[in-house]
Amino acid sequence: MMQDLTAYYWIIAKVMIIFSASAAGFTLISKFFTEARMENKAIRLRKIDSAIDFPAKENEEVVKKISFSLLSEAGIDEILHIADRIEGLPERSKEIWRGRLLGLKKLDKIRNIAVSSASKEKRIKAIKILGGVKTESHVSLLISIIDRSGDKDIIYAGIQALGRTRDMLPARYLISLLGADKFSNSKIASILETFPVPVIIELLKRKEDKDPRVRFWVATILAHYPGEAAASALKDMALDGDPNVRAAVCESLGKIGAKESLSFLYNSLQDDFWFVRLHAVKALGYFMSGESITKILPSLEDRNWWVRYDAKEVLKKYGQESIPHLRPTLKSRDRFARNSAAEILEELGYANRVLDEFTSAGEKEAGEIIADMIKAEGYLWLGARLRKAEAGPRLSILKLIEKTDKNLFEEIKEKY
């Protein structure tokens, strides 16, 4: 029986040997041919690049000749490459190239591939080429491909292709997709942001959309188009019933830097929803208006950690201007607020300055500020100073620490 079994196993082993040898051979042969193919392709694309970048690319006749000869010989990969490359050309040359693309006999074939090829990769390439052609009929074709497809890769290629057109019809369609659950909204938004300013007209039309997701993204994208139109639309959206939209409005108002919206942002610091308060704090960080500091300070004691955290980060951005306001906060009843004030004062270099004043002139006020910082648990920086300090200043720092906090003194004395 053992002999019978091993005989079977030998057959299997032989099959495995053949399979392994074939895999090894195929790996190397395919590698050899792929390398050769890639090299040829690279040479062809380099040739296309140098033809497109020809020194006389501004000369219409030359461009016409080059575009004709290149496109008539080009395969789908080269056409896609050309469609990509011509984006960076001067307007007139781009028009000529695009005209040639439109006149291509292969364009019908490319359209068919985009709609129905069995190869996904070919479809993606064809869809991308159609995006480079930019005519209305091709935009409609791309829209219908996206609408009918359930494949994420095809939808994404279609969205990218529409993005390349930078026209209003695709913009309108992409905005409508924001509420359609068809594709990642942040991806669509990042593509929409590549559109020129007139896209704002399409965005404004949707600021009162029924779908809060669309309103949210409209408010978010508007930040990319600073100006009166965006600011006034955002103010209209400021009292939106959806907290996500309100948060987006805060953030965008901050990015746009619409000073007249400050009062709205101050009110938003009291919003019931923590993320609205958070975005209001963040937005105030863009203004750098001195009066905002006093409004932000209470947020160091907010009931939500992230609001506190961002308030601290924003106050750091305000720099020296925030110092006088932070000194009283060192005595706040809230531990986080106290500690944040100490952290900001230290980060702004104020703590070191005060310590210098204290060690060189023994100023009483400076000593009090340092004592407040120690009580606010902001003392790690003192260790670094103690390590470097000479005997005299070291002693006076240690005395001050001892006077303020005996336990800390013992700990620091040991450590430094």
Next chain:
Amino acid sequence: MTLYSFLRATYIICLTYFLCLALYFLFLLIISFFEAGKRALEHRYEDYNLVSVSRFTIPVSILIPALNEGKIILRCIRSVLNLIYPEFEVIVINDASTDGTLDILIEEFGLEERDIFYRKRFNTSKISRIYKSKKYPNLTVLDKVDGGGKAEALNIALDFAKYRYTCNIDADTVVQKDALLKSMRPILLEPDKIVGVGSSFGIINGFDIENGKISKLKLSKLSLGTFQTLEYIRGFIGNRLAWSRLNHMLCICGAFAVWRKDFLYEIGGFSSDFTCEDLEITFRAYDYIVKNKKPYKVVMLPYHVAWTEGPERVVNLIKQRNRWQRVTNETMFHYRHMLFNPKYGMLGFTGAGYFLFYEVLGIFFEVASWAAALTGVLTGYFDISQFFLIILIMILCYTMSTLVSLLIFDRTQRLFSLRVMTVLVLLSFVEFFGYRQIISVARVLGTIDFIRKDKRWHKFERIGAPSGVVSA
């Protein structure tokens, strides 16, 4: 039972085991082939230029735990600071190193001590100092009081992480400039579903690195590192990619792992109860996902996004693999309820089942095969052809998988030249002679140490630039 019948039974069981293993690998390779093709296509047509500047690209906190990595940590951090990504922060946790790691960092990055108040979510040891870099505002270094291990260091770093996604990177790893762009891609498309992403990475031994960038890929001399290159390709491309497609990617390697922070909080952060944290956290993630019926996914990508240093000395390789074996056994033992549990679907069978039969018990089959075949031949019960048969099946089982993985790897990313690929193909036939036995010894020792409940890391000393050139 006579010795002959015992040997015969062992022989047949082991042969059948290796054939089943070969079939399982083949099944995975077919799935990997399609998954790699899909990912390669996505990669080719992604507009990374837009992603790299878009404000909608999700920011990431990069966490780098370091224990006595003074020799190599700079090249890791430099490569991380060189990443092309719109917004990220870097948090290095010095886990009470005694080799001057902290001083090296202070000097190189102009670190200054800061008082930063942070929210402690996990029961971890204290941080003695917090540093911020003068040169790089997005670099923070935390100095931990006592070495509580990598899991604890990561939990502390999570407390400091500003962003929703974290990327854990080992201090011996060098990342490619586009590592985050590539690995965050699936998350950008499905941020509500994808909670973890791992990606393939290679062995740095034999490569030139300049200023954190891989400048030359070469296999200048054959070494243990070269065999590890093969092993990594087999592991990442041959197995994990397929598991990812089957939605049970049970092991995201700690050397490069992206996790959603709120998900890590949900499942309780990294656990210090295991020898290392990476395998366990992935098992726990799936356990949580299945038990709570969450629509989350953990994804594996085929792109080589990073390079890590592989042990060059046999003793170090044994230490490393011993640790891997221990953590596999610990994790499998802890999550044994997943095994063949229909509630977990395919995961319980082709995922956890694989870990039990190959990763945990595989070594017993290997040892038993050798013992049965050798005893059989020496006692005259088996003829020499039977001895060769079982050895051949063992070799082919791994070689077949390696070769197809290499083929898939090369189709996904053309990192190696024809010359290097030829060397790798040839090595896949000889991997079994010597290298495989070293791994087997390590796995036996790991199993013994698991029984002895040894949970130490057994860190090996880094060379710094094995067979390759590292320059600033």
